[in-house]
Amino acid sequence: MTDNAVSPELMDVFYRRLFPYKSIFHWLNHAPTPEDYFTKREIAFNLPNDVMLRYRSYLDVDEFKNEVCKLAPTRFEIGPVYTSRPRDKKTARQGTFNPVARELVFDIDMTDYDPIRTCCSSAEICKRCWAFIAAAVRILDEAIRDQFGYEHLLWVYSGRRGIHLWISDPEAMVLTDEQRKAIVNWLSVVQKDESKRPNIRFGSRPLPASLKPALDHLAYVFADLILVDQDCFLSEKGSEALLRLIPDTRIVETLRNDWAGESSGSAAKWQAFKAQIKTYKKDSSARAQLIAAMEDIILQYTYPRLDENVSKKRNHLLKAPFCVHPKTGRICVPVDPKTIKTFDPESVPTVAQLIAELDNDTDSQHHSDWERTSLKPYVEMLDKHNQRIMDHERKIRRGAEDMTW
Amino acid sequence: MYKVEDRGSGSDEVKLHGPRYPYRLNFYDTPPLYDVTIEAFESAALNRLRVLAEIESSAARDRKWDETKTVIIAQCEKYLPLKSAGALNVDLDEQRRTDQLGHFVLRLAFCRSEELRRRFVKAETTLFKIRYETDDSVERQKFLGSRNFNWVAVGDQEKAEHQQSLLTYYNTKNDDFAREKYFKVRWTRVPDLVDRRRVFLKGGWAYVPGKEQSSIIYQEFETHLEKDLMVTARYMPRLDEDTRLKGVLDNLSQGFLAGVSSEWNSSPMDANVQGIKAEMVDELAAKHFPMCMRNSHQKLRADHRLNHFGRLQYGLFLKVLGLSIEEAIVFWRKSFDRITDDTFNKMYKYNIRHSYGLEGKRANYPAKTCQQILTSGGDPGCPYRHFSVDNLRSALVSAYGLSSADLHDVMNQVKNNHFHVACTRVYEITHASSGVKRGDGVGSGESVTHPNQYAAKSMELEKAKEEKAAAMVP
C-alpha cells in the first residue's frame, strides 16, 4: 500500500459522510444523552501538518462532528475523562484538573514479536504473523473475562500491525494508575530480557492457576506456529536462543553437538529436547524442573506481548476506533475475538474502497451513508457492544435507586 | 475545616473539647474540630514532616524494610511519639490528638499538586504500615473490628472447589489448607498482590488468605487518603485566602522537597569541651564541614572576601559550631586581610556582633538549615542543588577525593533531586574509615538536614575514635 492510500479529499468525504459519530459517542458516553464521560473527555487531534491539538472536548455529538469535519485530522485519539471539561483546562484551578476515568486499554503490536517471528520484521505484517495476534487475543480475552470478570471488551484492529483492546466495564473505567499497572503485570509473562525465562513460579510449585488454561491452548499454538509455520529453531540463531532457555548444561551440550552442522527443523529439535528430558527418572526433581522449563519456553514464544506503557496510565492517549490508518488507508475496525483466527487484515476496507462503494450505490433509502458500504457490519458490531454497556449502566443506576428506598 | 487562632506568643494551649481517641491506629476519617493556635498548628505539622521526610529519604536510599523501620521508629520516638494503651505516664489522648492534627495540616500543604499528593500518600502509608506492624495485637484487632473492610468470608464448599488453584499461589501444606481461612475482596483492593501475581483471581474477586489481611488494610488506607486529598484540593482555594496560613503551608511543602531540617542550636562543644579557636577553622573545615560550608570557607580563603549572604550563612554556622564572639572577630578580621582596621570595624564588626545577638534586636539567630539553604536563591546556596553538574563534580573530587564509583552514586542522587541524600552519601563515604556504612547516615540512619548536624556528628565520630585509640594505649 502506498502513501496515496489517503488523500485530503478522501478524508474529507470520510469524515462528512462515513464516520460513525453517534456510535463513538454512545461508546464513550455509556448513555444516550451527554454525560460527563463524554463532555469531560479529552479528544486529541493529529493534524496533517504533524501538529497535535490536545484537550479538546464537546458538549454533544453534533459539536463533535462539526469540529472533526472542520479539522480533518489524519487521526484522533481518545484520552481520559477529567474532573472538568478539558477545553476549559486553562481556567481550571491549579491542581484541580485531574483524570478520573478512562477505559482500560491494551495495545498489542507486531514489532514486539520481532525477536521470534521469522516471516517479517518491524513495520511489516503478513497473514502468517497474524497468528501471533490471534493467539494473544484469545488468551487475553479469556483471562480478562475469567479472572477479572469484565464483560465489555472491544477489540479494534489498529490499521496496520496490531490490535487494541478497550474495556468499558464500570469498575474498569475508574481503575487507578496503580491498579492498571497491577493488571498489566498480572498479564505480562515474557521478560524484557528475552534470554531469561518467564519468572512466574514460586519455588517448585506448579504453574499459577491463572496461566494453566493459557498454557493448555498455547501448547497447540506452539506446535503449529512456532515449530512448523515460523520454524523458529531452524537457524543456528534460533536454536541457540532455545538452548539458552534450557536449565541443564548436560542436555544443552548434547543437543548443541547433535545439531551442529545439521539443519533439522524445529519440530525435530523440540522432539529431541523432549527425548532428553525422558533420560531423567520419572518423578525426579531434575525431570520436574525440565518440564517446567518446557512450559516456560512455550509461554515465552506464544504468550501475549503487551505494550505496557499504553495500559499503565489513565491519561495515555489511544487512537479512536474507525480512524483511518494514514499509511495503509485501512479503517481501524472492531474485531470479533471469536473469529479472530480467520480475521484477515488485508480484507479490512480502506477509505478509498468505501468511498468508491458510496459512489456506486444509488439506493438512498438508508439513513446513514455508512449503511451503504462494507463499513456496516463493523458499525453494527460497535452498536451492539454499546447497547450492552448502556444496559449494564442502567441496571446499576436502577439498583442504586432501589437501595435508597 | 480549621479555625486557626493566633492568641499571641506564649499561649500554645489547645482547647480540649476534641474527640476521644480509642485507638492508636487512625484512618483519619474526621478532622480535628477544635481551635488551635497557629504555633501548635505549625509545630504538629513540622514534627510529622520530619518523620515523613526521613521515610522518603529511606526510599531514595534503598533501605531495606527492617532498616527503614528501625530508623523511623527512632524518629517517631523523638518527634511523633504514639504509645500503645499499656504505656505508663503518657497522655495518650494528647499524643493521638497531635498525630491527628499534624496529619490534617499536612493534607492541606500537600493536596495542591499531583506530585505532592503522590509523595505524601506514599510516606503516610509507610508510616501507617510501621505503626500497624508494631501495634499491640489486641489493640490492633479492636481497631480492625471498628471498621467495615468489606471482605467476604469464603465458604467451605467454595474453598474446596478452588483448592487446586489456591494451592498454586500460597505455600500451604494440605493440613494447613484445611485450617486456613480465606476471604474475598474485589481485586482492586489488593493491587500489590495482583501486581506480583500472588493471589488467586476469579471473576474480579481476589481470594486472600488470612495472613495477607494486612495488604488489604494498607491498600484501604492509601485509597482512602488519595480520595480525601482530592476533596481537600477542591476546597483548598478558600483557605488560600488566609495569607498567614498560606505562608505556613508553603513552608511545609517546601520542607518536604528539601528534607526537613532540625534547628541545630545545641553546640556539640559542650561545657566539658574546649571552645573553637579562630586558627582551628582551617583544619576543621577540611575534616568536618559539609560541601556548602567547605565551599564558603574555600571562597573566603581564595578571595579574601565573601558576599553578604555568604557571611551570614557561614558566620552563623561557625557560631553554632562553637566559635565564641571574641574568636569570631579574630577569625573574620584575619580573613579580610586586605582591608584596614577602620573599614573592618565600621563595616563588619557590628554585623558579627549582631548575629551573636549583641546588637540591635539582640536575638539569638539560629544557623541556616538545609531547607533554608536549599530554597535560597543560591550564591552561596547548596552546592548539590545550585552548582552546575561539572562544577559539583570537580568540587566533590577536590574537596573529598571521591572515587569515580562514589561520585557516580552521589551524582545520581543529585540528578533525581535528592540533594540531602547526596550530601548524606558524601558523609557516609568520607567517614567510612570511622566505620560508617552505607545507609548509616549521620547516625542511626538519619539524613543530613542541617550543616551543623553534619559537622557536629563528624566531630563526635573523631572524638570517639581518639578516645578509643587512647584507651588502647597501655
Ligand SMILES: [Zn+2]
Ligand atoms: Zn509475517
